[in-house]
Every structure is written in C-alpha cells, then in structure tokens.
Amino acid sequence: MSQPVTLPTLLDIEASGFGRGSYPIEVGIARPDGSSCAFLIQPLEEWTHWDPKAELLHGISRARLEREGYPVRHVAQWLNDELHDIGTVYSDSWGYDNTWLSLLFHHAGMIPRFRLEALRRLLDERQMAIWSDVKEAMLEEGDIRRHRAGDDAKLLQLTYARTLKLSAED
Template sequence: MGTWCPTILDVEASGFGRGSYPIEIGLARADGTHSALLIRPLDEWTHWDPKAELLHGITRDQLMQEGHSPLEVASWLNDELREVGVAYSDSWGYDSSWVGRLFNDVDLLPGFRLESLRRLLDECQLARWNATKARVEVEAGIRRHRAGEDVRLLQQTYLRSLCH
C-alpha cells in the first residue's frame, strides 16, 4: 500500500488585506496530478497591488484575457473536491478568506473544507520541512508564487519530509 498523499490547494491573489481577491487557484490531487486556473475578476473586484504582481508575475490584462469566470472556478473546485471533502493549504488564513470570497461573490456554497497543512505535520516533519522544501524547489525547478507550481512543491515536500 502506498503513502497517503494530501490534496493541496493554493491561491494567488490581487494583493493582501482588504479588497483583495483570488486570481489563480492551484490544486494538487492525491494521485499527484495538479492543475491551476486563472480567474477573470468580477467587475467589483478592483483592488490591485503592484507588489503582488511582482511576486506572482500575473497581470490584470492576462486575467481578463485568459481567466475563467469566478463561477466556473468555484464549480470546478466543488467538482474536484466534493469526494475528498478536504484540501490543505500552507497559508490557511489568507487562502480560506480568498476561497470564501470566491464562493460568496458567485453565491455558491463550497462542497469541501479547507484546512491548514500544518495540522498534518508531526514534529519530525516540522523539523525537516524548510530544508526539504528548499531541496524540492531546486531539484524540481519550481517557479514559486504560481498556484500550480506551489501546490506541486507543497505536496512533494510533504511526501519527502515524512519520517518513518
């Protein structure tokens, strides 16, 4: 029997704090596959922090051209996560508020829970986490602060930091 693997969710956003909204959601499934969707902002989603753009490299124009509607992304998340029931995030405080805003603003209820990835880590994993994450990032050539890459990094770090 193989090692259990958590479903990981990551959100990139227009900025931090009041008025910010999700612009990309990444999902790493228990089978190791991953994907991410850009989100086209709703008309009332106007907050844009140039510092956040520098971090993730996603422009508002790119979202308008390539993004999926917020309703489509929320429906996709429900379809993906309804059976597993839970996804884990390494930035639960931020990610849960952005996922909440996404679902609230399209008047849809999430069919899953979002929990902190930290809940899954034992003391041994916590001690190994940062070094393992840095090694995985380099070895896998991961570009940080894009949701699809971040979920891949987190899932691989989780698996490689397991203590037996």
C-alpha cells in the same frame, strides 16, 4: 512491507495582493495521484485592488486575468466538482487561502462542497522541524515556478511526501 502513502490534496491561491480589498486571481490544486492544475480567475468589476508587488511575485497581470481568466462561478464549480469526493483539502496559508476561497464562493453564489484545513494539521513534530529545509531542497531540485498556484500546490505536496519519508527513517 510498508503501505503506499496516499498523498493529501493541496490547494493554493494567488491573489491581487494582501489585506483589505485583495481577491483571488488563480487557484490551483495538487491531487492525490500527483497531478496538478490551476485556473486563472477573471476579476469582477468591483475587485479593483491591485498590488504591483504581488504582480512582481506571481507574474500575472490584471490584463491577462481579464483576457484569459475563467468566470468566478466556473472556477467555484470546478473546485466543487474536483474536491467534493475528497472532502478535505489542505493549504499552507490557511488564513489567507480560506478568506480568498470564501470570497470566491460568495461571489459565485455557491457553497463549497469540501473543507479547507491547515496543512500543519497533517504534520508531526519531525516533519515540521525539517519542513523549510526540505522545501528549499525541492525548489533547487525541480523546475517549479514559485508563486503560481498549481506549482505551489505541487511543491507543498512533494515537500509533504519527502518530510514524511525522512521523518519515518529517523
């Protein structure tokens, strides 16, 4: 009898755009128990970069962030509270997500009490070979809203679990 798999905690960040001047606008996590959640982030005054193409992808307006977003410090504290005991969380876009996470914590005046790692560190060659196809199949099967942080984190976690299962069957 095989051991039940403990799912990794996945983190995803949506942003105002890419490159210089971009900042996090939503952060989401998928927890080991399979639940997920996300917080919109209230932009700071000095965060002015806004890419309309990014807004078309995630569907979140700056006005909505100003109205419904949580303060930077609140989101950083939530992440520390949620992730401290877990220790390591994973992202499929480590370069971007780590930059935006660092910016969030810098402006919150806090230090992350967890480590963000690249998701690919968890994947073996078989998983990596089937990742894209499995992810596309998961999107077709489910009602996951792409480019929203909580749903994208959940999609990554489900894809991880399915690729693990499929690669074990080989």
